[in-house]
Amino acid sequence: MSSNSVSSMIPSFSTRLFMYTLLITVFQLDSARELFDEMPKRDNVSWSTMIAGYSHAKLCHEAIELFNEMISLDIVPDNIALVSILSACAQLGELERGRFVHDYIRSNGIRVDSFLTTGLVDLYAKCGCVEIASDIFESCKDKDVFTWNAMLVGLAIHGKGLVLLKYFSRMVAEGVQPDGITFLGVLIGCSHAGLVYEAQKIFNEMESVYGVARESKHYGCMTDMLARAGLIEESVEMIRGIPGGGDVSAWGGLLGGCRIHGNVEIAKQAAQQVMEIKPEDGGVYSVMANVYANTEQWDDLVKIRRSLGANRRAKKITGSSLIRLNGH
Template sequence: MLRFGFLADLFVLNSVIRVYSVNDRVNDAHKVFCECSYRDVVSYNAMIDGLVESFHLDRARELFDAMPQRNEVSWGTMIAGYGHGKLCHEAIQLFNEMISLNFVPDNIALVSVLSACAQLGELEQGRFVHDYITRNGIRVDSYLTTGLVDLYAKCGCVEIAREIFESCKDKYVFTWNAMLVGFAIHGEGLILLDYFSRMVAEGVQPDGISFLGVLIGCSHAGLVNEAIKVFNEMETVYGVARESKHYGCMADMLARAGLIDESVELIKGMPSGGDVFAWGGLLGGCRIHGNVEIAKQAAQQVMEIKPEDGGVYSVMANIYANTEQWDDLVKIRRSLGANRRAKKIIASSLIRLNRN
C-alpha cells in the first residue's frame, strides 16, 4: 500500500488503522495515522476507538480534544470508553458537554452515561438523561431499557425500574438480569423468584449473572431452601456452570443462617478449594453465631489468600470480644499492628439527590 500510494485513499487508510487496532497493535495504528497527511473524522474515530479498546484513555482524550471536527460517533466512543474504564465522572461530564453543543447522542452514549449514573448513585443526572430521551422521542430499545432499569434500581427507585421493565416488549437476558439484581439488592426475594420463573417460562435462558442475582436476593430475604434448590439446579437443569461468586454467595448465606457445617462442606467442595469471598462469608456467619473455632479456620484462610485485608482482624477482634476471650483479643490487635500490609476496607454507599 505504501509503495503504490494506496494510503492516500481515505477508505484504505481508515481500514488499515482499524485492522491494526482490532488486532492489539494500536501503536502501529497510531503510526499509520500520524504518517498520513490527510485524515477525516472517520480516521480520528477509528484511532480513538482503537485507543479506547486498549484502554489508553488519556491518549484517546488527547486525540479527541485535537479533532478539527467531531461527530456523534466521536463523542459516543469517548463516553463509552470512560464508562468501561470506570471513570464515571468523566463520562457524565463529557455527555453534558456533548448535549450543550447540540450533538445528538446515540444509544451507546446514552447507555454508557446511564451506567455511569447508576454506579455513582447520580439519580438526578440519571433523571436528566431519562427526560432527554423522552423529550427527544428517542426509541427506548432493550439496551436503553436495561440502562434505565439498572439506574433506578441501584438508586432505590425499584418500582420505577419495574414499570420501565414491564413496558419493554423485547426483553433479553441482560434486561431480565438488571431487574433481578434490582430486586435482589432491595431484599425482594419472593418477587425476584417470581420474575425468575417468568423469565424461564418466556424462554429466556438465564446465565451466571441471573443466578447470582437470585442467590443474593434469596440470601437477603432469608430464603435458604429456595436458594439451595436454585443452586443445585444451576448445572443439572439449566446447564450454567457454577463460579466462585456463586459458591461464595451460598457459603455466606448458609453461615448467616447458622448452617456453619454446611457452609464449610460447600467451600471444601469448591473446584478452587475456596476463595476469599467464600471464606469471608463463612467468617461473617461465625461472627453472628459466635462460632470461634470455625472462625479461626476461616480467618486463617482469608489471611493466607489476601494478607492485606485488614477487615478479617476486626471481625476476629469482635468475635473475641463477644465471647470474652480477652487474651486472644489482645493478640489479634497486636497482629494487626505488626502486619504493615493490612488495611481496613471501609464500606460506603451513596445516592446523590438534588446535587447534595
C-alpha cells in the same frame, strides 16, 4: 441499497482511527482522550466511544462531564452514549442526573429498545426506585437476558427475594436463557431474604437443569448465606466443594457467619485462610476481635489487636453507600 446509503453507514477514517486507538488503549484513557481532543472533527460516534470508555473504566465523573459537553454542543448522543451515561449515574448514585438523561430521551423521542431499557432499569433499581424500574421493565416488549438481569439484580440488592423468584420464573417461562449473572442475582436475593431452601434448590439446578456452570462467586454467595443462617457445617462443606478451593469471598462469608453465631474454632480457620489469600485485608482482624469480644476471650482479643498493629500491610477498607438527591 445505493452506494451513497452504504457509504453513509461507514464511519469516517478519523472516527475509525479513534475507535481503533481507543480499543488498543482501553486502559490508557489519557492517551485516548488526547487523541479525542486533537480530532479536527468529532461526530457522535467519537463522543459516544469516549464516554463509553470512561464509564467502563469506572471514571464516572469524567463520563458525565463529557456527556454534558456533548449535549451543550447540540450533538445528539446515540444509544451507546446514553446507556454508558446511565451506567455512570447508577455507579455514582446520581439519580437526578439519571433522571435528566431519561427526560432527554423522552423529550427527543428516542426509541427505548431493550439496550436502553436495561440502562434505565439498572439506574432506577440501584438508586432505590424499584417501582419505577419495574414500570420501565414491563413497558419493554423485547426484553433480553440483560434486561431481565438488571431487574433481578435490582430486586436482589433491595432484599425483595420473593418478588425476585416470581420474576425468575417468568423469565424461564418466557424462554429467556438465564446466565451466570442471572443466578448470582437470584442467589443474592434469596440470601438477603433468608430463603435458604429456595437458594439451595436453584443452585443445585444451575448445571443440571439450566446448563449454566457454577463459578466461585456463586459458591461464595451460598457459603455466606448458609453461614449467616447458622448452617456453619454446611457452609464449610460448600467451600470444600469449590473447584480450586475457596476464595476470599467464600472464607469471608463463613467468617461473618461464625461471628454472628459465635463459632470461634471455625472462625479461626476461616480467618487464617483469608489472611493467607489476602494478607493486606485488615477487616479480618476486626471481625476476629469482635468474635473474641463476644465470647469474652480477652487474651485472644489482645493478641489479634497486636497482630493487626504488627502487620503493616493490613488495611481496613471502610464500606460506603450514597445517592445524590435534591443536590445532596
